Structure formats: C-alpha cells, structure tokens
Amino acid sequence: MSANLKIRLRGLRKSFGEKVVLDGVDLDVAARHSMVLLGGSGSGKSVTIKCILGLIPPDDGVVEIDGRDVTRLSRRDRAELLDRTGMLFQNGALFDSLPVWENVCFKLLAQNRITRRAARDRAAEVLAQVGLAASVGDLSPSELSGGMQKRVALARAIASKPDIIFFDEPTTGLDPIMGAVIDGLIVDCVEKLGATAFSITHDMASARRIGDHAAMIHKGRIIWAGHAEALGHTGNAMVDQFANGEREGPIQMELRR
Numbered sequence: 001m002s003a004n005l006k007i008r009l010r011g012l013r014k015s016f017g018e019k020v021v022l023d024g025v026d027l028d029v030a031a032r033h034s035m036v037l038l039g040g041s042g043s044g045k046s047v048t049i050k051c052i053l054g055l056i057p058p059d060d061g062v063v064e065i066d067g068r069d070v071t072r073l074s075r076r077d078r079a080e081l082l083d084r085t086g087m088l089f090q091n092g093a094l095f096d097s098l099p100v101w102e103n104v105c106f107k108l109l110a111q112n113r114i115t116r117r118a119a120r121d122r123a124a125e126v127l128a129q130v131g132l133a134a135s136v137g138d139l140s141p142s143e144l145s146g147g148m149q150k151r152v153a154l155a156r157a158i159a160s161k162p163d164i165i166f167f168d169e170p171t172t173g174l175d176p177i178m179g180a181v182i183d184g185l186i187v188d189c190v191e192k193l194g195a196t197a198f199s200i201t202h203d204m205a206s207a208r209r210i211g212d213h214a215a216m217i218h219k220g221r222i223i224w225a226g227h228a229e230a231l232g233h234t235g236n237a238m239v240d241q242f243a244n245g246e247r248e249g250p251i252q253m254e255l256r257r
C-alpha cells in the first residue's frame, strides 16, 4: 500500500435482497486530500460511506483505512477508528433537546473525554472557527437558521479533531451564497486539521469547491476518478453529462429504455 493512502476500497459489494447496490467498488483516497463522490439518487453513495465506517457490513471486498482492513477490526479498534472520524450528516442531525454547545461536544462528552466546563470552552473555540459567537452555544438548534445549523453541524464534525471527515450533502437546502460560505468553511476546517475529506453531493458547484479529487459511481461501480477540476470535460460521456446537468446523454437514454 502507498504510505500516502488514507482510504482504499477494493471490490466492495453490497446487495439488499435482490437489489445490487455496490457491485465491485474500487476507490483510493490519498491522505489529506478531499474526495467528492458523485452519482445519481440511489446510486449507493451513502451505502459506500456506511461501509467505510463499518455501519453496514459489505457482502464482499476490502475497506482499508491507514492500511488496515476495517471489516476485520475488533470492536475496540473500530471504536477507536470512529473516534478519529468526523461526520456531517445530510440533515445536520442535531439534538433539539440539547443546547448547541452540548451538540458540538456531544461525542467528547458521551465518551467522558472532556469535562462539561472544558466542553463549553471547546465548543466556543470551534463555533468561532465556523463564524459563530460563543453565545450561540446556549441556544437550542431549533432557534437557528438552516445556515447556522449547518455551521453547528460542521463545528460538531471537527470538535474532536478527527483525521477523516465525511460530508453527506453538506449544502443541501441552503441558498447558493450560504452554500458557498459553508463550502469555504469546510475547506478551511479540513485544511487546518490536516484531515482527509470524503464528501457526497449533488451540487456540482459545491463539488468543485470542496473536492480536489472526484469519482462517479454508476450501476454499482466507479466509472471515473480524477481531478475535480476535470469535471465537465473528463472525456467520459456519463460523467460529463452528470457534471454539466445535461438532459441528453447516455444516462438519460438508459432511463428511457
């Protein structure tokens, strides 16, 4: 394995009943790079992330993080891996019953890795990093706008200083300017941590901003992987159609059949 490789997927397969979702996914993500996984609705992007995190057991294949096969880790080693991982969920997934500061430090508090007093300080620190005042820490998530909730969700994803962060549709539901702001914060935070980022998104502007590399999944396989700046002119008709949002092209023709 290359010493520089953070995530390595080989021959990843997953079916639900008769439905084959992942049909031999091969993908490499280099350390400190930012990979964006593209693909149509229901193409298996979230299932891929869940397999990497060990939340769904693959039927077959290899999932390596730092050269270790995560499908074979002991419960303790998997917990240790998850401790080093941050996740920003599609809907933010904040707990309304807890103030923002407890949401931000939820993982650290739940694992007794920090006192409540230190958690307040840590929350203020990461809230500042995403452009929010410390006083926001005392509010309930339901009192925040969608953009602020995304910032809080980002603060929570980085609070434990993870070395891999997963972003699931980080700008969904935001206006284009707020989306660009959140993307900028994502890039800043990932860079500051020196983390590896793995994102899934339908938003091509966002994909180009947050990804240095990109890959596209189609019919359960990675059909293209390369530099994010090539998106739209990769030479792969399916990827270019998707990236350019064109009605006509090989993907639509398949849908018509």
Ligand SMILES: Nc1ncnc2c1ncn2[C@@H]1O[C@H](COP(=O)(O)OP(=O)(O)OP(=O)(O)O)[C@@H](O)[C@H]1O
Pocket: 016, 021, 039, 040, 041, 042, 043, 044, 045, 046, 047, 048
């Ligand atoms: N636990 C599950 N049980 C059964 N089917 C599942 C399960 N999880 C996912 N699927 C199916 O796997 C397919 C891929 O789902 P996935 O959520 O990975 O898609 P996606 O590419 O992330 O889509 P979207 O962009 O719409 O979020 C879908 O058809 C979905 O219904």
